[in-house]
Amino acid sequence: MTNLARPYEWGNIPLYVQVASSLRRRIELEHWKPGDKISTIPELEKEFGVARVTVRRAIELLHNEGLISRQQGRGTFVAKGIKKNRWLELEVSLSTLVKFIEDQVPKFIEAKEAPAPNLGLFEGVLDDDYVYLKSIQSKNREPFGLVSVHLSRRIYDLAPKAFREQAALSVISHLDGLSIGRAHQTLIIGTAEVETARYLKTAVHSPTAEFHCVVTDGDDVAIYVAEIIYRGDCIKLDIEFKHNLSMPRD
Amino acid sequence: MTNLARPYEWGNIPLYVQVASSLRRRIELEHWKPGDKISTIPELEKEFGVARVTVRRAIELLHNEGLISRQQGRGTFVAKGIKKNRWLELEVSLSTLVKFIEDQVPKFIEAKEAPAPNLGLFEGVLDDDYVYLKSIQSKNREPFGLVSVHLSRRIYDLAPKAFREQAALSVISHLDGLSIGRAHQTLIIGTAEVETARYLKTAVHSPTAEFHCVVTDGDDVAIYVAEIIYRGDCIKLDIEFKHNLSMPRD
């Protein structure tokens, strides 16, 4: 009657990694705050239903990450100098999104092969030809986003140099005489593949936020089709509702 | 010069699980469509830089999930009858959110201990006393959301029976003479802990979407404070931007 998956029964992820994740999470969510003493090893043994060695390996992982400190005879404590995750506040209006993006300096990387741009229903029609741009967004030298953009070649040719130096959305917003039809974005949650994980300097399998963003011109032709993969641990979405709670009946 | 992490270098997840994830993803994103022949084992060996047995174990995982079929001498193919993930379209306006929630039948579970409700900045002030309600949201008998609600006891006492049978937000919206101040929601991405994973019938460590939702009354007192954890693989957020792309300069 253990609480945890038997080894490799549930997604085949090592037990001590699972335990470490649970503990890491409690620290990140401040269930245990810096300086706090966390549960003792025997307590964790019982709680997770695993052997002592397994708990110790989990704790060792967190120790190597600098999240905790250990003292024989006293206990295990949350480290004090841990830097809080500063969230990227993603805005829900497009102009603030552009503003947010303008602060970032994209580092362009060479793209191997361009997959065909993928449009959903009601997201416009494809243009004749696209330029494929791939870049990494960073903050404090820490990469947090992997961007793959399909940019209509018509648009690209209007300012090829700018598009190779700045974020495409930002350039588009500054182009004169370009009419924007609609802008639509969807978010799904995924996990980092090997290549993605390498670019974002995160673990394979760690959660990600994947944005699919489409901007069309006045004729409903998709001029900007982007896939942006953000590290899950630096994304926070704020939604302020209008006060219309009182009349959902009609 | 392998493409993959050496065993346990990167997050300590078994190689064949990593390979399987990559392949699963290609199928989910329709890089390989149902009926398609996927890369041969020698090709995958080379691409990921792993041994033959490792590739075969990855493929075996997917086979057990019913995602692929194998034929000796022909190749490996994406299974035809795979059911697509039907997304929960989460709306960004509150009344449609309530409408969405009203379709769901919550199954209440008994809560062990109530953690103190957690308010962020600008999310109002705490009421004197709260009732703690915990429930599971399901669709087609598949659980997808784990809800923990702190409900102001003042509000709860207005319709205790309803609050024990229906979703709290829905009940609130139908209460007469209750003025709503603000409603605010934030979304972060996390991973499923042991208990959460059990309720949502998903793997420990699988990605989740965690909503923190606060509704205040006219006096800025928080009457509804909820933590909702959704399975990551059934959440999709749609954001339609207003056409205001042209003037982010000022």
Place this chain on the structure above:
DNA sequence: CTCAATTTGTTCGTATGTATG
């Protein structure tokens, strides 16, 4: 100061899983 309880650190033996060639 000593003793006992608590808590982390270390080690052994064994069984099974993972990965290579």
Place this chain on the structure above:
DNA sequence: ACATACATACGAACAAATTGA
């Protein structure tokens, strides 16, 4: 399918540091 090497997990026992009675 086989041989090899290493990683994961269990249970149990013992050692060392800290704390408070």
